[in-house]
Amino acid sequence: MKQVFKRPEALVDVPFHFCPGCHHGIVHRLVAECIDRYGLRDKTIGVASVGCSVFLYDYLDVDVVEAPHGRAAAVATGVKRSRPDNFVFTYQGDGDLAAIGTAEIIHAANRGELITVVFVNNAVFGMTGGQMAPTTMAGQETTTTPYGRETKTNGFPIKMAELLSVLPGTTFVARAAVNNPKNLMRAKKLLRKAFEIQTNRQGFSFVEFLSACPTNWKMTPELANKRVGEEMISYFPLGIFKGETN
């Protein structure tokens, strides 16, 4: 019988610490699949960030260095410049990449660093207990926007993919979601493309994943999934903002 589904070899066989319904586990799996697909397990150096994503090193069977909060793109720059033949990626959440690490991601992208950035946007600070993130939706209640995010005082949810796509230094910039099988299959393709951009030494690649955070959204996994599809995608459109599909 033909085997059609198995755990990726790059994914360590331990239970995730992620909450039920969180999309981090799915995105981890997609990253592991890509590492397997391109035979990168023994040449990958991952850069973990701060937040729910920090435990990357417990789940992926590759070398990993932990970056200070927001600094993953700078750390990855140092790693890649030192080891140009290794595959180097960062895995960052929205607080890490779009708040405290904005300078680092913009300048790494602008320099066209040969790295791949996996950006998980769940519109909230997950690890710290549900505070407002730069990507929190207008009107969204969080523990620091108890009356809902007021754009007049808190600004607007920041669109990182769009922002990075206008930089001449970037080669591939896309946004994906994993809330349903259709989007998941599309996300898989986009991430593969981002990996290829680096393995072909073409330039900086970036994929933003819209992700559910049922715990901090105070929703069931089912409703949180629905919210990604109904609320987030209309503000954070999916697709390729820079580069080609194939």
Next chain:
Amino acid sequence: MTETVLVKGNEAIAMGAIEAGCRLYFGYPITPQNDIPEYMSKHLPEVGGTFIQAESEIASINMLLGASATGARAMTSSSSPGISLKQEGISYLCGSQIPGVIVNMSRSGPGLGGISPSQGDYFQSTRGGGHGDYRTIVLAPHSVQENYDLTMKAFDLADRYRNPVVILGDALLGQMKEPLIKHKYQKKKFPKDWVLTGTKGRKPRRLKSLYLSEGELTEHNWALYKKYQRMKRITMYEELYLEGAKLIVVAFGSVARILKTSVQMVRDRGMKVGLFRPITLFPFPYDRLEKISLSIRNFMALELNTGQMVEDLKLAVGHKKNQVDFYGRPPGSIPSPDELYNEIKKVYKKRIG
């Protein structure tokens, strides 16, 4: 390869780094250390190295963290306000036990302060300006030659202890020109069983500072503590005229340099004054000073700040009937040998007669 060249102190640091095998440099412009990134941007490409002018000091130190994590020799340099920004990265380097060389050609603070020489960063360097219970090795050169020699040494110490090493100079040591005798770096081997290169033929490695399991962090901190204790064996200092001395003047870096002339002046007038110059500020030469203090009772610290290293001096010799006097001045001007001569004379008269 012994060639004598006339170079600035900053250039000597850059030259020493490249000679010691530093192949990656990350920095952000700030006066008075710009000769270092400028030299690196010109000469690193010649040896196949990488120079990046980063978007900030924060990015620079984290690029260093990434490069060093792969086992490469990397350096960043800055001056006081920029070093403040690097403290987060330094704390992480210590926590994850990643080496690296950080040059502080310090200027005056607090805040934007000024660009004149200062020793106001002594506490920041030796106590750890970032969070957590950590230490960095701190080397304090006092000449252009030492800038060169200690930079080479800094890379070895960083690799030996898997720990960041700070070179603490100042505007004076960075900007002055002196003859420098270049020499070949003697390559040493250090264990590389921790570096990230991809997992080919081995299990994955992690460089991290987060320890959440029961007891894990305590154990990690004890291991770090033991490492810092082991560093005692690298303590370096210079002593002059200790024999028969009644008063020992203690200073580091640029002040020690000026002081050498002043000590000559007081000795020429018959005062029995010796000089002690810590070269490693961490580890501070407590043991040696304590030993000296068993036979010599009078000490005087001189600093280009309002009193920082003097605290370490007191910890070392401040027992029994020993006297520790202090002359310090805030940044803004550099003391002349005559001024320091007068200050030493005053203390000598008071304590010895």
